[in-house]
Amino acid sequence: MSTETPLAPAPAAASSAGPVRTQRRLPKAAPAGLFAAGVLVGALLSTLTGFSIALTVIYGAVLGTLAVYLVSRSVEGRRKATDRLVTTVVTTAFLIAMVPLVSLVWTVLENGLPRLDSTFFNSSMLGVVGEGGGAYHAILGTVIITGLTTVISVPVGLLTAIYLVEYGTGRLKKAITFFVDVMTGIPSIVAGLFAYALFALFFGGGVRLGIMGAVALAVLMIPVVVRSAEEVLKLVPNELREAAYALGVPKWRTVLKIVIPTSIAGLGTGITLAVARVIGETAPLLVTVGILTGTNLNPFDGRMATLPVFAFYQLTQPGVPPEFGIQRAWTAALVLIILVMALNVVARLISRFFAPKTGR
Amino acid sequence: MAKRIDVSDLDIYYGNFLAVQGVNVSIEPRSITALIGPSGCGKSTFLRSLNRMHEVIPGARVEGKVVIDGQDLYGADVDPVDVRRQIGMVFQRPNPFPTMSIYDNVVAGVRLNGGKLRKSELDDLVEKSLRGANLWTEVKDRLNRPGSGLSGGQQQRLCIARAIAVEPEVLLMDEPCSALDPISTLAIEDLMTELKERFTIVIVTHNMQQAARVSTSTGFFNLSGVGQPGHLVEFNPTEKIFSNPEEKATEDYISGRFG
Numbered sequence: 001m002s003t004e005t006p007l008a009p010a011p012a013a014a015s016s017a018g019p020v021r022t023q024r025r026l027p028k029a030a031p032a033g034l035f036a037a038g039v040l041v042g043a044l045l046s047t048l049t050g051f052s053i054a055l056t057v058i059y060g061a062v063l064g065t066l067a068v069y070l071v072s073r074s075v076e077g078r079r080k081a082t083d084r085l086v087t088t089v090v091t092t093a094f095l096i097a098m099v100p101l102v103s104l105v106w107t108v109l110e111n112g113l114p115r116l117d118s119t120f121f122n123s124s125m126l127g128v129v130g131e132g133g134g135a136y137h138a139i140l141g142t143v144i145i146t147g148l149t150t151v152i153s154v155p156v157g158l159l160t161a162i163y164l165v166e167y168g169t170g171r172l173k174k175a176i177t178f179f180v181d182v183m184t185g186i187p188s189i190v191a192g193l194f195a196y197a198l199f200a201l202f203f204g205g206g207v208r209l210g211i212m213g214a215v216a217l218a219v220l221m222i223p224v225v226v227r228s229a230e231e232v233l234k235l236v237p238n239e240l241r242e243a244a245y246a247l248g249v250p251k252w253r254t255v256l257k258i259v260i261p262t263s264i265a266g267l268g269t270g271i272t273l274a275v276a277r278v279i280g281e282t283a284p285l286l287v288t289v290g291i292l293t294g295t296n297l298n299p300f301d302g303r304m305a306t307l308p309v310f311a312f313y314q315l316t317q318p319g320v321p322p323e324f325g326i327q328r329a330w331t332a333a334l335v336l337i338i339l340v341m342a343l344n345v346v347a348r349l350i351s352r353f354f355a356p357k358t359g360r
Numbered sequence: 361m362a363k364r365i366d367v368s369d370l371d372i373y374y375g376n377f378l379a380v381q382g383v384n385v386s387i388e389p390r391s392i393t394a395l396i397g398p399s400g401c402g403k404s405t406f407l408r409s410l411n412r413m414h415e416v417i418p419g420a421r422v423e424g425k426v427v428i429d430g431q432d433l434y435g436a437d438v439d440p441v442d443v444r445r446q447i448g449m450v451f452q453r454p455n456p457f458p459t460m461s462i463y464d465n466v467v468a469g470v471r472l473n474g475g476k477l478r479k480s481e482l483d484d485l486v487e488k489s490l491r492g493a494n495l496w497t498e499v500k501d502r503l504n505r506p507g508s509g510l511s512g513g514q515q516q517r518l519c520i521a522r523a524i525a526v527e528p529e530v531l532l533m534d535e536p537c538s539a540l541d542p543i544s545t546l547a548i549e550d551l552m553t554e555l556k557e558r559f560t561i562v563i564v565t566h567n568m569q570q571a572a573r574v575s576t577s578t579g580f581f582n583l584s585g586v587g588q589p590g591h592l593v594e595f596n597p598t599e600k601i602f603s604n605p606e607e608k609a610t611e612d613y614i615s616g617r618f619g
């Protein structure tokens with residue numbers, strides 16, 4: 001700046017240094033601080049009428065947002081204040097959405113951890129009344145039944161998706177897409193009753209088999225596999241198919257050697273997430289597989305135990321005294337969450353390791 | 361091994377829409393034929409009908425005859441897959457298979473067609489094809505790296521190597537240089553001139569200098585109006601087309617007066 005510039009009082013919102021308008025900004029930590037102050041005031045307000053967490057959250061969210069907006073408006077101007085308002089609202093919504101999740105994980109950990117011991121993993125409930133016992137039989141049952149479900153669902157689901165993307169045309173394709181959509185929304189108990197009714201036709205009423213449970217779960221899993229595989233297969237660029245056709249490669253081999261390898265990461269992820277979706281199903285297993293205190297590893301012979309149903313029965317019929325059964329139910333829930341989490345991690349690993357590499 | 365292509369009264373449809381009408385042309389073996397014309401006039405559609413790639417699009421069909429050395433490609437007993445093995449194609453945008461290495465990309469055609477070759481034969485094929493596509497010296501030390509890691513011009517030459525590795529009779533190129541810089545374009549043009557010794561080449565291009573530089577014959581496609589089918593206006597030796605065309609429309613297009 002030269003000395004000849006007249007010393008005019010600069011307006012708060014604009015300075016004359018260049019063509020781009022500059023304005024006063026709040027310090028970086030200010031919005032968070034203001035919001036915290038608002039929440040604090042909200043907490044005080046709620047103590048007036050007897051402290052409660054729900055009221056604190058509601059008062060705090062409103063007051064905190066208001067504080068950020070008003071201060072920003074008076075310091076930074078209207079446009080920036082609107083920006084801060086929206087940022088605050090979005091962040092608050094995210095935090096509120098996280099509350100049940102964190103609370104759930106916390107509760108399950110707190111109640112489930114005490115019994116997460118070796119006894120839980122290597123003993124069944126055979127002859128156990130009261131303390132001790134475990135879910136050895138239920139964990140293996142869940143693994144076997146979910147494995148069978150996967151064996152049934154993956155070929156059917158994958159081939160359906162390939163049909164829809166690569167071969168299907170016209171009415172049949174539309175009809176299949178429609179019914180897959182409908183099946184995605186089937187209540188799980190309906191799938192259970194369907195499998196029960198189907199097997200009752202052959203084996204008479206009151207029959208309980210592991211394979212029945214697998215069929216019921218497959219009804220739930222197939223549409224999920226079809227949907228995810230279809231989306232992934234659609235992502236394969238048409239140019240690759242044309243490149244293969246132009247080399248004189250038949251269609252089936254193009255699908256097998258070009259389309260599927262290109263999308264294998266997405267397919268693996270989709271299947272793993274579909275498994276995670278059905279592994280915690282309770283209702284269909286309740287009517288098809290039932291529960292057993294001992295170990296049965298043969299899905300073609302009688303009742304089996306599964307983790308979700310195990311948790312259900314330990315909670316509803318905990319025995320006398322009840323606290324040991326309830327504790328086992330929590331631990332079973334924790335093991336189930338760990339299983340689902342492990343499957344999600346596997347899905348991530350699959351998509352990382354099988355994705356096409358660019359490798360410059 | 362290059363073949364002569366005779367096209368007579370070819371009408372090409374997308375569903376009920378007639379895209380190209382009444383093409384009669386005869387393409388000489390061991391020559392480069394360029395197809396020029398404004399966008400949407402059916403050059404690429406015509407090109408794709410020469411190796412039955414057109415019918416890959418749902419609803420697309422063709423009426424008329426495409427005869428290669430006396431055999432009608434659209435005969436009832438002809439398998440389109442066999443046609444495409446004889447007539448290779450290079451696309452506008454380079455499309456190497458992303459899951460495969462450079463090596464696997466080159467041998468993809470042979471492998472996917474069920475050919476069982478020994479490792480040494482495959483190695484020879486890869487070297488021969490990559491040399492043929494003028495890419496060997498650039499990639500010989502990284503044959504096992506993914507093909508998608510190459511630059512655009514290298515990828516396009518990789519696609520040419522992949523196309524010539526299956527030893528087709530005819531090579532169709534659909535604007536192979538439109539996404540490339542002048543240096544890569546020059547490399548591919550030099551390559552075409554070399555490949556002319558062995559293959560019959562048909563190339564679609566928007567670059568008239570390119571057509572003038574590389575081709576022996578040139579066909580000019582045009583539309584009579586929006587929604588009207590495209591048709592072949594003139595087909596003559598390149599020198600004639602660019603110096604003394606028979607049709608007024610061709611002269612207007614080449615001199616830049618319309619289109």
